[in-house]
Amino acid sequence: MEIQWSLVLFTALTGLAGWLFVCVAVDEFLGRAKKASFPAAVVSIVVAIVGGLASVTHLSHPDRIMGALSHPTSGIFVEAVLIGCLIVCVAVYLVLLKRGAGVGARKAVAVVGAVFGVLLSFMAGESYLMSARPNWNTQLLPLGYLLTVAPAGIAAYLTVVAAVAGKGAGEAAGKDAAASLELKPYPMALLVAGVLSAVGVLAYTLSAGASDGAAFGLLALAVIAGGVVPCVAGALLPKKPESLLALAAASCVCALVGAIAYRCIMWVVTVPVADLFMTVI
Protein backbone atom coordinates (compact mmCIF):
# COMPACT_ATOMS: atom_id res chain seq x y z
CA MET A 1 0.00 0.00 0.00
CA GLU A 2 1.16 3.54 -0.65
CA ILE A 3 2.52 5.47 2.32
CA GLN A 4 -0.20 7.76 3.64
CA TRP A 5 1.97 10.75 4.47
CA SER A 6 -0.82 12.78 6.05
CA LEU A 7 -1.42 10.04 8.59
CA VAL A 8 2.30 9.44 9.10
CA LEU A 9 2.88 13.12 9.92
CA PHE A 10 -0.29 13.35 12.01
CA THR A 11 0.67 10.49 14.29
CA ALA A 12 4.35 11.45 14.51
CA LEU A 13 3.75 15.14 15.24
CA THR A 14 0.88 14.72 17.69
CA GLY A 15 2.88 12.00 19.45
CA LEU A 16 5.87 14.33 19.73
CA ALA A 17 3.61 17.07 21.07
CA GLY A 18 2.11 14.69 23.62
CA TRP A 19 5.45 13.50 24.94
CA LEU A 20 6.82 17.04 24.97
CA PHE A 21 3.96 17.97 27.26
CA VAL A 22 4.66 14.91 29.38
CA CYS A 23 8.10 16.43 30.06
CA VAL A 24 6.46 19.75 30.95
CA ALA A 25 4.20 17.90 33.39
CA VAL A 26 7.10 15.98 34.90
CA ASP A 27 9.01 19.21 35.40
CA GLU A 28 6.06 20.63 37.29
CA PHE A 29 7.09 18.12 39.96
CA LEU A 30 10.87 18.14 39.48
CA GLY A 31 11.23 21.89 38.97
CA ARG A 32 14.51 21.62 37.07
CA ALA A 33 13.72 24.00 34.22
CA LYS A 34 10.83 26.22 35.25
CA LYS A 35 11.63 28.89 32.67
CA ALA A 36 11.13 26.36 29.90
CA SER A 37 7.60 25.40 30.93
CA PHE A 38 5.83 28.15 29.02
CA PRO A 39 7.77 27.96 25.73
CA ALA A 40 7.75 24.15 25.85
CA ALA A 41 3.97 24.13 26.29
CA VAL A 42 3.65 26.63 23.42
CA VAL A 43 5.75 24.39 21.17
CA SER A 44 3.66 21.40 22.25
CA ILE A 45 0.35 23.04 21.38
CA VAL A 46 1.66 24.39 18.06
CA VAL A 47 3.03 20.98 17.02
CA ALA A 48 -0.23 19.29 18.12
CA ILE A 49 -2.25 21.70 15.99
CA VAL A 50 0.04 21.25 12.98
CA GLY A 51 -0.23 17.48 13.43
CA GLY A 52 -4.00 17.70 13.65
CA LEU A 53 -4.11 19.77 10.46
CA ALA A 54 -1.91 17.17 8.75
CA SER A 55 -4.58 14.57 9.39
CA VAL A 56 -7.22 16.77 7.78
CA THR A 57 -5.21 16.83 4.54
CA HIS A 58 -5.83 13.08 4.31
CA LEU A 59 -9.56 13.64 3.91
CA SER A 60 -11.27 14.31 0.61
CA HIS A 61 -14.20 15.97 2.36
CA PRO A 62 -12.85 17.86 5.40
CA ASP A 63 -16.03 19.95 5.21
CA ARG A 64 -17.88 16.94 6.63
CA ILE A 65 -15.40 16.39 9.46
CA MET A 66 -17.94 17.20 12.16
CA GLY A 67 -19.72 14.02 11.14
CA ALA A 68 -16.79 12.17 12.76
CA LEU A 69 -18.36 13.00 16.11
CA SER A 70 -21.35 10.83 15.25
CA HIS A 71 -19.66 7.45 15.67
CA PRO A 72 -17.93 7.24 19.07
CA THR A 73 -16.49 3.76 18.58
CA SER A 74 -14.32 4.55 15.54
CA GLY A 75 -10.57 5.06 15.88
CA ILE A 76 -10.78 8.48 14.23
CA PHE A 77 -13.31 9.63 16.82
CA VAL A 78 -11.02 8.54 19.66
CA GLU A 79 -8.03 10.28 18.07
CA ALA A 80 -10.04 13.46 17.52
CA VAL A 81 -11.22 13.51 21.12
CA LEU A 82 -7.75 12.83 22.51
CA ILE A 83 -6.04 15.52 20.43
CA GLY A 84 -8.81 17.96 21.36
CA CYS A 85 -8.39 17.17 25.06
CA LEU A 86 -4.59 17.50 24.81
CA ILE A 87 -4.84 20.90 23.12
CA VAL A 88 -7.39 22.14 25.66
CA CYS A 89 -5.23 20.98 28.58
CA VAL A 90 -2.11 22.64 27.18
CA ALA A 91 -4.06 25.84 26.49
CA VAL A 92 -5.45 25.87 30.05
CA TYR A 93 -1.97 25.15 31.40
CA LEU A 94 -0.58 28.14 29.48
CA VAL A 95 -3.32 30.39 30.87
CA LEU A 96 -2.61 29.16 34.40
CA LEU A 97 1.10 29.83 33.95
CA LYS A 98 0.50 33.29 32.54
CA ARG A 99 -1.85 34.21 35.35
CA GLY A 100 0.45 32.79 38.01
CA ALA A 101 -2.18 30.34 39.21
CA GLY A 102 -1.59 27.96 42.08
CA VAL A 103 0.92 25.15 41.72
CA GLY A 104 -1.70 22.52 42.53
CA ALA A 105 -3.97 23.55 39.68
CA ARG A 106 -1.04 23.67 37.26
CA LYS A 107 0.13 20.24 38.28
CA ALA A 108 -3.34 18.77 37.96
CA VAL A 109 -3.90 20.18 34.46
CA ALA A 110 -0.38 19.19 33.37
CA VAL A 111 -0.85 15.60 34.54
CA VAL A 112 -4.21 15.26 32.85
CA GLY A 113 -2.77 16.71 29.63
CA ALA A 114 0.21 14.36 29.83
CA VAL A 115 -2.10 11.37 30.17
CA PHE A 116 -3.97 12.50 27.06
CA GLY A 117 -0.64 12.95 25.27
CA VAL A 118 0.56 9.44 26.05
CA LEU A 119 -2.84 7.93 25.22
CA LEU A 120 -2.94 9.80 21.93
CA SER A 121 0.44 8.43 20.84
CA PHE A 122 -0.77 4.89 21.57
CA MET A 123 -4.32 5.15 20.24
CA ALA A 124 -3.11 6.65 16.95
CA GLY A 125 -1.64 3.21 16.28
CA GLU A 126 -4.50 1.29 17.86
CA SER A 127 -6.81 2.61 15.11
CA TYR A 128 -5.03 0.40 12.60
CA LEU A 129 -5.73 -2.89 14.33
CA MET A 130 -8.05 -4.60 11.89
CA SER A 131 -8.50 -8.26 11.03
CA ALA A 132 -8.42 -7.42 7.31
CA ARG A 133 -4.72 -6.63 7.66
CA PRO A 134 -3.08 -9.45 9.61
CA ASN A 135 0.33 -7.84 10.03
CA TRP A 136 -1.21 -4.68 11.50
CA ASN A 137 -3.39 -6.65 13.85
CA THR A 138 -0.99 -6.82 16.79
CA GLN A 139 -0.64 -4.69 19.92
CA LEU A 140 3.04 -4.33 19.01
CA LEU A 141 1.99 -1.79 16.36
CA PRO A 142 0.46 0.84 18.71
CA LEU A 143 3.16 0.08 21.27
CA GLY A 144 5.70 1.06 18.62
CA TYR A 145 3.67 4.20 17.90
CA LEU A 146 3.96 5.13 21.57
CA LEU A 147 7.62 4.24 22.01
CA THR A 148 8.95 5.89 18.83
CA VAL A 149 7.64 9.36 19.65
CA ALA A 150 8.83 9.33 23.28
CA PRO A 151 12.50 10.19 22.46
CA ALA A 152 11.32 12.84 19.98
CA GLY A 153 9.20 14.51 22.67
CA ILE A 154 11.92 14.35 25.32
CA ALA A 155 14.55 15.68 22.92
CA ALA A 156 12.20 18.47 21.82
CA TYR A 157 11.74 19.43 25.47
CA LEU A 158 15.51 19.50 26.05
CA THR A 159 15.93 21.62 22.92
CA VAL A 160 13.50 24.18 24.30
CA VAL A 161 15.25 24.07 27.69
CA ALA A 162 18.61 24.68 26.05
CA ALA A 163 17.25 27.47 23.88
CA VAL A 164 15.67 29.20 26.88
CA ALA A 165 18.78 28.78 29.04
CA GLY A 166 21.07 30.28 26.42
CA LYS A 167 18.72 33.08 25.38
CA GLY A 168 20.20 36.55 25.83
CA ALA A 169 22.93 35.42 28.11
CA GLY A 170 25.77 35.02 25.65
CA GLU A 171 27.30 31.75 24.58
CA ALA A 172 29.46 31.21 27.64
CA ALA A 173 26.66 32.14 30.00
CA GLY A 174 24.37 29.88 28.03
CA LYS A 175 26.73 26.97 28.51
CA ASP A 176 26.90 27.66 32.20
CA ALA A 177 23.16 27.93 32.43
CA ALA A 178 22.71 24.70 30.59
CA ALA A 179 25.24 23.03 32.83
CA SER A 180 23.57 24.29 35.96
CA LEU A 181 20.11 23.09 35.08
CA GLU A 182 20.60 19.79 36.87
CA LEU A 183 18.82 18.05 34.05
CA LYS A 184 20.10 14.60 34.88
CA PRO A 185 16.72 12.86 34.83
CA TYR A 186 16.03 14.06 31.29
CA PRO A 187 19.19 12.76 29.57
CA MET A 188 18.59 9.46 31.36
CA ALA A 189 14.99 9.48 30.13
CA LEU A 190 16.23 10.20 26.60
CA LEU A 191 18.66 7.29 26.81
CA VAL A 192 16.01 4.86 28.04
CA ALA A 193 13.44 6.14 25.53
CA GLY A 194 15.94 5.63 22.71
CA VAL A 195 16.52 2.03 23.75
CA LEU A 196 12.80 1.33 24.09
CA SER A 197 12.10 2.97 20.74
CA ALA A 198 14.60 0.72 18.98
CA VAL A 199 13.18 -2.35 20.74
CA GLY A 200 9.62 -1.33 19.84
CA VAL A 201 10.52 -0.82 16.19
CA LEU A 202 12.33 -4.15 15.97
CA ALA A 203 9.57 -6.03 17.78
CA TYR A 204 6.80 -4.85 15.46
CA THR A 205 8.74 -4.95 12.22
CA LEU A 206 10.08 -8.45 12.77
CA SER A 207 6.64 -9.72 13.79
CA ALA A 208 5.06 -8.05 10.75
CA GLY A 209 7.55 -9.65 8.40
CA ALA A 210 9.64 -7.03 6.62
CA SER A 211 10.41 -8.71 3.34
CA ASP A 212 12.05 -6.28 0.94
CA GLY A 213 14.84 -3.74 0.72
CA ALA A 214 12.57 -0.75 1.29
CA ALA A 215 11.22 -2.19 4.53
CA PHE A 216 14.68 -3.13 5.79
CA GLY A 217 16.00 0.32 4.86
CA LEU A 218 13.21 1.97 6.83
CA LEU A 219 13.83 -0.43 9.70
CA ALA A 220 17.51 0.57 9.83
CA LEU A 221 16.55 4.25 9.70
CA ALA A 222 13.95 3.86 12.44
CA VAL A 223 16.35 2.00 14.74
CA ILE A 224 19.40 4.18 14.16
CA ALA A 225 17.79 7.61 13.88
CA GLY A 226 14.91 6.94 16.25
CA GLY A 227 16.72 4.80 18.81
CA VAL A 228 20.50 4.83 18.67
CA VAL A 229 20.99 8.59 18.16
CA PRO A 230 18.76 9.68 21.08
CA CYS A 231 20.30 6.95 23.20
CA VAL A 232 23.85 8.13 22.48
CA ALA A 233 22.84 11.76 23.00
CA GLY A 234 21.29 10.84 26.34
CA ALA A 235 24.54 9.15 27.36
CA LEU A 236 26.69 12.10 26.24
CA LEU A 237 24.64 14.91 27.72
CA PRO A 238 25.75 14.55 31.37
CA LYS A 239 29.38 14.67 30.18
CA LYS A 240 28.88 17.50 27.72
CA PRO A 241 26.25 19.83 29.17
CA GLU A 242 27.65 22.68 27.06
CA SER A 243 26.42 20.78 23.99
CA LEU A 244 22.89 20.49 25.27
CA LEU A 245 21.30 22.49 22.46
CA ALA A 246 23.19 20.72 19.66
CA LEU A 247 22.69 17.23 21.06
CA ALA A 248 19.05 17.78 21.97
CA ALA A 249 18.17 19.37 18.62
CA ALA A 250 19.98 16.64 16.68
CA SER A 251 18.22 13.98 18.75
CA CYS A 252 14.87 15.62 18.19
CA VAL A 253 15.28 15.72 14.42
CA CYS A 254 16.65 12.16 14.25
CA ALA A 255 13.99 10.76 16.59
CA LEU A 256 11.27 12.40 14.52
CA VAL A 257 12.78 10.92 11.35
CA GLY A 258 12.90 7.53 13.09
CA ALA A 259 9.26 7.82 14.19
CA ILE A 260 8.26 8.70 10.62
CA ALA A 261 10.29 5.78 9.25
CA TYR A 262 8.54 3.40 11.67
CA ARG A 263 5.13 4.58 10.49
CA CYS A 264 6.20 4.18 6.86
CA ILE A 265 7.18 0.56 7.57
CA MET A 266 3.58 -0.13 8.53
CA TRP A 267 2.29 1.06 5.16
CA VAL A 268 5.02 -0.66 3.19
CA VAL A 269 4.62 -4.11 4.73
CA THR A 270 0.85 -4.33 5.00
CA VAL A 271 -0.81 -7.21 3.16
CA PRO A 272 -4.61 -7.49 3.22
CA VAL A 273 -6.37 -10.84 3.49
CA ALA A 274 -7.25 -10.27 -0.16
CA ASP A 275 -7.25 -7.37 -2.58
CA LEU A 276 -9.73 -8.62 -5.12
CA PHE A 277 -10.28 -5.29 -6.88
CA MET A 278 -6.52 -4.64 -6.79
CA THR A 279 -7.24 -1.09 -5.70
CA VAL A 280 -4.41 1.31 -4.90
CA ILE A 281 -5.51 3.17 -1.77
Add this chain to the structure above:
Amino acid sequence: MSHYCLVVDLDRCFGCHACEVACKNENGIALGEYWNRVIQVGPHGTFPDLEQYWLPVQCQQCEDAPCVHVCPTGASYRDADGKVLVDKEKCIGCKYCMMACPYGVRSWNAAEKAVEKCTLCGHLTAAGEQPACVASCCASARFYGDLDDPESDVSKAIAAADASSVHSLKDVGNKPATRYILSKKIATWHDVDEISPASDSADPAWFAKEA
Protein backbone atom coordinates in the same frame (compact mmCIF):
# COMPACT_ATOMS: atom_id res chain seq x y z
CA MET B 1 -33.51 -9.13 10.85
CA SER B 2 -33.47 -10.05 7.18
CA HIS B 3 -30.16 -10.85 5.55
CA TYR B 4 -30.06 -9.89 1.90
CA CYS B 5 -27.12 -11.07 -0.17
CA LEU B 6 -26.05 -12.75 -3.38
CA VAL B 7 -25.40 -16.44 -3.96
CA VAL B 8 -23.26 -17.40 -6.95
CA ASP B 9 -23.24 -20.87 -8.44
CA LEU B 10 -19.65 -21.28 -9.64
CA ASP B 11 -20.54 -24.65 -11.16
CA ARG B 12 -22.51 -22.64 -13.71
CA CYS B 13 -20.40 -19.48 -14.02
CA PHE B 14 -18.17 -19.57 -17.11
CA GLY B 15 -16.48 -16.19 -16.71
CA CYS B 16 -18.27 -14.14 -19.36
CA HIS B 17 -17.98 -10.96 -17.22
CA ALA B 18 -21.54 -9.96 -18.16
CA CYS B 19 -22.34 -9.31 -14.49
CA GLU B 20 -19.30 -7.04 -14.24
CA VAL B 21 -20.33 -5.05 -17.32
CA ALA B 22 -23.99 -4.87 -16.30
CA CYS B 23 -22.98 -3.60 -12.87
CA LYS B 24 -20.79 -0.89 -14.34
CA ASN B 25 -23.48 0.19 -16.79
CA GLU B 26 -26.27 0.18 -14.24
CA ASN B 27 -24.33 2.12 -11.63
CA GLY B 28 -22.18 4.36 -13.82
CA ILE B 29 -18.89 3.11 -12.45
CA ALA B 30 -15.71 4.75 -13.74
CA LEU B 31 -13.11 2.98 -15.86
CA GLY B 32 -10.74 1.02 -13.64
CA GLU B 33 -13.20 0.87 -10.73
CA TYR B 34 -15.53 -1.97 -9.84
CA TRP B 35 -18.42 -2.84 -7.57
CA ASN B 36 -18.41 -6.37 -8.93
CA ARG B 37 -15.48 -8.13 -10.51
CA VAL B 38 -14.95 -11.58 -11.97
CA ILE B 39 -11.69 -13.13 -10.79
CA GLN B 40 -10.14 -16.03 -12.63
CA VAL B 41 -8.96 -18.66 -10.14
CA GLY B 42 -6.48 -21.03 -11.65
CA PRO B 43 -5.59 -22.95 -13.62
CA HIS B 44 -4.39 -25.18 -10.79
CA GLY B 45 -2.93 -28.67 -11.05
CA THR B 46 -0.64 -30.43 -13.48
CA PHE B 47 -1.44 -30.79 -17.16
CA PRO B 48 -3.68 -32.43 -18.25
CA ASP B 49 -5.39 -32.50 -14.82
CA LEU B 50 -6.12 -28.78 -14.57
CA GLU B 51 -8.85 -26.97 -12.64
CA GLN B 52 -10.11 -23.46 -13.06
CA TYR B 53 -13.13 -21.48 -11.98
CA TRP B 54 -14.35 -17.92 -12.01
CA LEU B 55 -15.12 -16.07 -8.82
CA PRO B 56 -17.37 -13.01 -9.12
CA VAL B 57 -16.71 -10.82 -6.09
CA GLN B 58 -18.49 -7.83 -4.62
CA CYS B 59 -19.43 -6.61 -1.14
CA GLN B 60 -20.04 -9.75 0.89
CA GLN B 61 -22.70 -8.13 3.12
CA CYS B 62 -20.79 -9.22 6.23
CA GLU B 63 -22.79 -9.92 9.34
CA ASP B 64 -20.12 -8.24 11.48
CA ALA B 65 -19.04 -5.70 8.88
CA PRO B 66 -15.62 -4.15 9.72
CA CYS B 67 -16.30 -1.25 7.35
CA VAL B 68 -19.25 -0.19 9.50
CA HIS B 69 -17.16 -0.46 12.68
CA VAL B 70 -14.32 1.76 11.47
CA CYS B 71 -16.34 4.41 9.66
CA PRO B 72 -16.08 7.59 11.74
CA THR B 73 -19.17 9.28 10.32
CA GLY B 74 -21.66 6.47 9.91
CA ALA B 75 -21.36 6.78 6.11
CA SER B 76 -20.91 3.01 6.04
CA TYR B 77 -24.00 1.71 7.74
CA ARG B 78 -26.50 -1.12 7.95
CA ASP B 79 -30.01 -0.19 6.84
CA ALA B 80 -33.32 -1.38 8.28
CA ASP B 81 -33.24 -4.42 5.97
CA GLY B 82 -29.80 -5.41 7.25
CA LYS B 83 -27.97 -4.37 4.07
CA VAL B 84 -24.51 -2.82 4.42
CA LEU B 85 -24.56 0.39 2.40
CA VAL B 86 -22.63 3.64 1.94
CA ASP B 87 -24.17 7.09 2.35
CA LYS B 88 -21.79 9.04 0.13
CA GLU B 89 -23.12 12.34 1.46
CA LYS B 90 -21.54 11.49 4.82
CA CYS B 91 -18.25 10.08 3.52
CA ILE B 92 -15.23 12.19 4.49
CA GLY B 93 -12.88 10.12 2.33
CA CYS B 94 -10.65 8.77 5.09
CA LYS B 95 -10.62 5.36 3.32
CA TYR B 96 -10.48 3.43 6.61
CA CYS B 97 -13.32 1.25 5.34
CA MET B 98 -11.22 0.34 2.30
CA MET B 99 -8.36 -0.66 4.58
CA ALA B 100 -10.70 -2.61 6.85
CA CYS B 101 -12.46 -4.59 4.12
CA PRO B 102 -10.84 -8.05 4.19
CA TYR B 103 -11.46 -8.56 0.48
CA GLY B 104 -10.68 -5.15 -1.01
CA VAL B 105 -14.09 -4.92 -2.66
CA ARG B 106 -14.73 -1.22 -2.11
CA SER B 107 -14.09 1.42 -4.74
CA TRP B 108 -12.98 5.01 -4.75
CA ASN B 109 -15.13 7.41 -6.71
CA ALA B 110 -12.59 10.05 -7.74
CA ALA B 111 -15.26 12.39 -9.12
CA GLU B 112 -17.35 12.43 -5.95
CA LYS B 113 -14.31 11.90 -3.69
CA ALA B 114 -16.15 9.23 -1.76
CA VAL B 115 -16.02 5.49 -1.20
CA GLU B 116 -18.66 3.34 -2.82
CA LYS B 117 -19.51 -0.30 -3.30
CA CYS B 118 -22.16 -2.78 -4.38
CA THR B 119 -25.60 -1.65 -3.22
CA LEU B 120 -27.31 -4.88 -4.25
CA CYS B 121 -28.99 -2.56 -6.76
CA GLY B 122 -31.38 -1.31 -4.12
CA HIS B 123 -32.99 1.06 -6.63
CA LEU B 124 -33.98 -1.96 -8.74
CA THR B 125 -34.94 -4.40 -6.00
CA ALA B 126 -37.13 -1.75 -4.36
CA ALA B 127 -39.13 -1.79 -7.59
CA GLY B 128 -39.39 -5.56 -7.54
CA GLU B 129 -36.62 -6.17 -10.07
CA GLN B 130 -33.47 -8.22 -9.76
CA PRO B 131 -30.01 -6.64 -9.30
CA ALA B 132 -28.39 -5.89 -12.67
CA CYS B 133 -25.74 -8.60 -12.24
CA VAL B 134 -28.39 -11.24 -11.51
CA ALA B 135 -30.64 -10.16 -14.38
CA SER B 136 -27.74 -10.17 -16.85
CA CYS B 137 -26.25 -13.54 -15.89
CA CYS B 138 -26.70 -15.69 -18.99
CA ALA B 139 -25.72 -18.83 -17.03
CA SER B 140 -28.39 -18.23 -14.37
CA ALA B 141 -25.59 -18.54 -11.87
CA ARG B 142 -26.47 -15.57 -9.67
CA PHE B 143 -29.24 -15.35 -7.09
CA TYR B 144 -30.44 -12.51 -4.90
CA GLY B 145 -32.59 -12.63 -1.79
CA ASP B 146 -32.95 -12.93 1.95
CA LEU B 147 -30.96 -15.75 3.53
CA ASP B 148 -33.44 -15.84 6.41
CA ASP B 149 -36.36 -16.46 4.08
CA PRO B 150 -36.49 -20.15 3.08
CA GLU B 151 -38.58 -19.23 0.03
CA SER B 152 -36.02 -16.77 -1.36
CA ASP B 153 -33.93 -17.58 -4.43
CA VAL B 154 -30.72 -17.61 -2.38
CA SER B 155 -32.09 -20.00 0.23
CA LYS B 156 -33.43 -22.32 -2.45
CA ALA B 157 -30.12 -22.32 -4.34
CA ILE B 158 -28.20 -23.18 -1.18
CA ALA B 159 -30.74 -25.85 -0.19
CA ALA B 160 -30.45 -27.46 -3.61
CA ALA B 161 -26.67 -27.69 -3.38
CA ASP B 162 -24.67 -30.28 -1.51
CA ALA B 163 -23.57 -28.81 1.82
CA SER B 164 -19.92 -29.57 1.02
CA SER B 165 -20.22 -27.45 -2.13
CA VAL B 166 -21.30 -24.27 -0.32
CA HIS B 167 -18.44 -21.90 0.45
CA SER B 168 -17.83 -18.35 1.57
CA LEU B 169 -14.80 -16.09 1.33
CA LYS B 170 -12.32 -16.48 4.17
CA ASP B 171 -13.93 -15.37 7.42
CA VAL B 172 -11.61 -13.33 9.66
CA GLY B 173 -14.37 -12.57 12.14
CA ASN B 174 -16.52 -10.55 9.73
CA LYS B 175 -18.91 -13.38 8.83
CA PRO B 176 -19.44 -12.82 5.09
CA ALA B 177 -23.01 -13.57 4.02
CA THR B 178 -22.44 -14.19 0.31
CA ARG B 179 -22.29 -17.88 -0.56
CA TYR B 180 -20.54 -19.58 -3.46
CA ILE B 181 -21.54 -22.98 -4.74
CA LEU B 182 -18.62 -24.95 -6.16
CA SER B 183 -18.68 -28.72 -6.29
CA LYS B 184 -15.58 -30.89 -6.27
CA LYS B 185 -16.40 -32.27 -9.72
CA ILE B 186 -15.77 -28.78 -11.18
CA ALA B 187 -12.83 -27.56 -9.10
CA THR B 188 -11.35 -27.41 -5.63
CA TRP B 189 -12.32 -24.30 -3.66
CA HIS B 190 -9.43 -22.00 -2.80
CA ASP B 191 -9.55 -19.43 -0.01
CA VAL B 192 -9.07 -15.86 -1.24
CA ASP B 193 -5.81 -15.43 0.65
CA GLU B 194 -4.39 -18.33 -1.35
CA ILE B 195 -5.19 -17.02 -4.81
CA SER B 196 -3.58 -14.39 -6.97
CA PRO B 197 -6.34 -12.49 -8.74
CA ALA B 198 -5.85 -12.86 -12.47
CA SER B 199 -7.77 -11.25 -15.24
CA ASP B 200 -7.08 -9.33 -18.43
CA SER B 201 -7.65 -6.08 -16.61
CA ALA B 202 -4.87 -6.83 -14.11
CA ASP B 203 -2.44 -6.01 -16.89
CA PRO B 204 -1.58 -2.27 -16.99
CA ALA B 205 -1.15 -2.55 -20.76
CA TRP B 206 -4.80 -3.58 -20.99
CA PHE B 207 -5.85 -0.39 -19.24
CA ALA B 208 -3.67 1.68 -21.55
CA LYS B 209 -5.28 0.01 -24.55
CA GLU B 210 -8.75 0.55 -23.12
CA ALA B 211 -8.12 4.22 -22.41
